[in-house]
Ligand code: CTP
């Protein structure tokens with residue numbers, strides 16, 4: 001993209017979540033628990049042209065390097081997102097998000113009879129049984145959770 005067309009500027013330090021499927025940036029922000037009240041500079045670009053994907057979304061969070069748990073959350077809603085850690089304007093590290101084998105404490109089990117929904121001090125836990133399309137299975141009751149169910153929980 002030429003300088004004339006530049007939509008969002010480069011950042012000095014922080015994290016750029018790139019190659020999010022067009023229209024899903026707000027889901028990424030949601031699953032990270034970011035509300036905009038954190039006094040952090042953040043840029044969200046939605047449905048911008050991309051050579052590789054037609055359109056894509058981008059989220060730039062300044063002054064913050066996301067941790068492993070946060071990166072796992074992103075994988076649940078944006079399986080091909082690339083993460084760029086920026087330091088002093090340079091891309092220090094670049095990688096794709098990846099679903100962890102087990103997902104703990106982020107998503108709820110949809111089975112009302114599941115032990116995690118019955119007042120026990122048990123954190124919900126899911127295993128990945130299929131990556132694309134994503135299918136998760138509750139560790140406790142075996143009920144499965146699909147991509148659409150994940151979005152519905154946000
Ligand atoms: N970026 C940024 N601030 C910087 C450096 C990079 O916001 N100081 C952003 C770029 O705008 C881009 C992403 O981080 O969205 C990755 O940067 P870069 O690796 O330079 O771009 P590409 O080569 O296009 O990345 P890829 O090969 O992953 O598509």
Ligand code: ZN
Nearest residue numbers: 109114138141
């Ligand atoms: Zn369950």
